[in-house]
Amino acid sequence: MQVPAHVEYEKAASLEDALNLLVRYGPEAKILAGGHSLIPMMKLRLVQPEVLIDINGLTELCHITVTDSQLHIGALARHAQLLDSSAAGRHFAILHDAERVIADPIVRNWGTIGGSLCQADPSEDLSAAFAALKGTMVISGTGGSRTVSAREFHTGPYETVVGPAEVLTEIRVPLAHVSGSAYLKVARRAGDWPVGAAGAAVWLDGDTIADAGIGLTAVGARHFAAAEAEEYLRGRPAAADVLARAGEIAAENCRPVSDQRGPADYKRHLACELTIRVLRTALRRARENAAAGGYAA
Amino acid sequence: MRIAVTVNGTEYRREVEPRLLLIHFLRDELRLTGSHWGCDTSNCGACVVWLDGTPVKSCTVLAAMAHGREVVTVEGLANDGELDPVQRGFAQCHGLQCGFCTPGMMMTARWLLNRNPDPTPGQIREAISGQICRCTGYENIVRAIRWASDYEAGGSR
Ligand code: FES
Ligand code: FES
Numbered sequence A: 001m002q003v004p005a006h007v008e009y010e011k012a013a014s015l016e017d018a019l020n021l022l023v024r025y026g027p028e029a030k031i032l033a034g035g036h037s038l039i040p041m042m043k044l045r046l047v048q049p050e051v052l053i054d055i056n057g058l059t060e061l062c063h064i065t066v067t068d069s070q071l072h073i074g075a076l077a078r079h080a081q082l083l084d085s086s087a088a089g090r091h092f093a094i095l096h097d098a099e100r101v102i103a104d105p106i107v108r109n110w111g112t113i114g115g116s117l118c119q120a121d122p123s124e125d126l127s128a129a130f131a132a133l134k135g136t137m138v139i140s141g142t143g144g145s146r147t148v149s150a151r152e153f154h155t156g157p158y159e160t161v162v163g164p165a166e167v168l169t170e171i172r173v174p175l176a177h178v179s180g181s182a183y184l185k186v187a188r189r190a191g192d193w194p195v196g197a198a199g200a201a202v203w204l205d206g207d208t209i210a211d212a213g214i215g216l217t218a219v220g221a222r223h224f225a226a227a228e229a230e231e232y233l234r235g236r237p238a239a240a241d242v243l244a245r246a247g248e249i250a251a252e253n254c255r256p257v258s259d260q261r262g263p264a265d266y267k268r269h270l271a272c273e274l275t276i277r278v279l280r281t282a283l284r285r286a287r288e289n290a291a292a293g294g295y296a297a
Numbered sequence B: 001m002r003i004a005v006t007v008n009g010t011e012y013r014r015e016v017e018p019r020l021l022l023i024h025f026l027r028d029e030l031r032l033t034g035s036h037w038g039c040d041t042s043n044c045g046a047c048v049v050w051l052d053g054t055p056v057k058s059c060t061v062l063a064a065m066a067h068g069r070e071v072v073t074v075e076g077l078a079n080d081g082e083l084d085p086v087q088r089g090f091a092q093c094h095g096l097q098c099g100f101c102t103p104g105m106m107m108t109a110r111w112l113l114n115r116n117p118d119p120t121p122g123q124i125r126e127a128i129s130g131q132i133c134r135c136t137g138y139e140n141i142v143r144a145i146r147w148a149s150d151y152e153a154g155g156s157r
Helices: A015-028 A038-043 A079-084 A086-091 A093-100 A105-110 A113-119 A125-133 A227-233 A240-252 A264-291 B022-029 B085-092 B102-115 B121-127 B139-152
Strands: A008-011 A029-032 A051-054 A064-066 A070-074 A136-141 A144-149 A154-156 A167-174 A180-187 A194-205 A208-217 B002-007 B010-015 B048-051 B054-057 B070-072
Touching: A015 A029, A015 A051, A015 A136, A015 A167, A064 A086, A070 A086, A079 A086, A079 A093, A079 A105, A079 A113, A086 A093, A093 A125, A093 A180, A093 A194, A105 B054, A113 A125, A113 A167, A125 A167, A125 A180, A125 A194, A125 A208, A180 A264, A194 A264, A208 A227, A208 A240, A208 A264, A227 A240, A240 A264, B010 B022, B022 B048, B048 B102, B054 B102, B085 B102, B085 B139, B102 B121, B102 B139, B121 B139
Parallel strands: A008 A051, A029 A051, B002 B070
Antiparallel strands: A064 A070, A070 A167, A136 A144, A136 A167, A180 A194, A194 A208, B002 B010, B048 B054, B048 B070
């Protein structure tokens, strides 16, 4: 029987309360959101916090809204909420593609988006999706809040820039600069972590790729992104040979490791092939969106 | 710590350790042993119950997190001794063999039909994709859920 070790428990009544509790208890305290990463880790004694600060009551962090310029996702929004958000899916198909293959429907009901990002597993899907979308993370502390780009959020496996007395509160994605997007994952079985996965977000201007964001996960890509391939794509025509080259560049620049999910060379192959395929789908969607009369429509 | 959780319409107040998992609270504290405890690792879905109307894996939720919330377990499916159509579907279509996965499957099935009264077999398979059955090969579970859907649509069986 796996159960967590002894732990104290505090229920935060507000964000301010949660932050004060973090200050009071110090680095041995952990924020408890959905708990779908934390509780399994506690059962295995991979983490042993002294205090859990339960933020599930903070309704102010549960929103998913689209304003004129940005998509706002509260850190406590559940995965299922994102999949159910037609506004989010309309603007960013990549987020629905990704959510459909994250864990399973029951886990998605309770697991939170902020929790997944803060867990910072090197195979996590949304980290790659938000890297592709060049999102922004809002992090709050008792002194106020600050923003960092999605690509600066992770500092290493299971590590983020969120300080011991801070909480990730929101993810923002600008609506401009993306006219089509897609996500694709290869996993060994339903609901599993990826062997490799890729996401793409493109801005198509006529037949030219004005801008592209490429996210990669589980393949050892720096900042979950393929910056060199993006650089190569910028200003080039949306043609098959260009996509093929972008895939090669993405694969050349990641550092996959062999593990029980697959050998490194296979993961590198996936990085290339999945990059090509998500770019192809993102470009097709960009054309469809343009034909329908709006970019991020 | 003291928690108050409403389970199948009844409020229970108990003194619990914060580390107590919801599945153990239900089974060991309340003796509601209908919900099963299988893999312990949020993979099998034997422990699925509703938390505020949404199915969750209760092996991965602390009892403390259910404080002030409403839980529904398989014991709460039947209405006044009358089996829920989902339960009848499982009986009619041989949707179980050993029965270990069944409570979780039925809780997800009821939730699916509440949201989507006429699901395709594909949608049913997607809905139960986080739950493992070692016996049936799933085919009869899908049929059982379809049976309940048809029954509720007024089809005579
Ligand atoms: S016991 Fe909870 S998912 Fe298996
Ligand atoms: S009936 Fe035996 S596990 Fe499903």
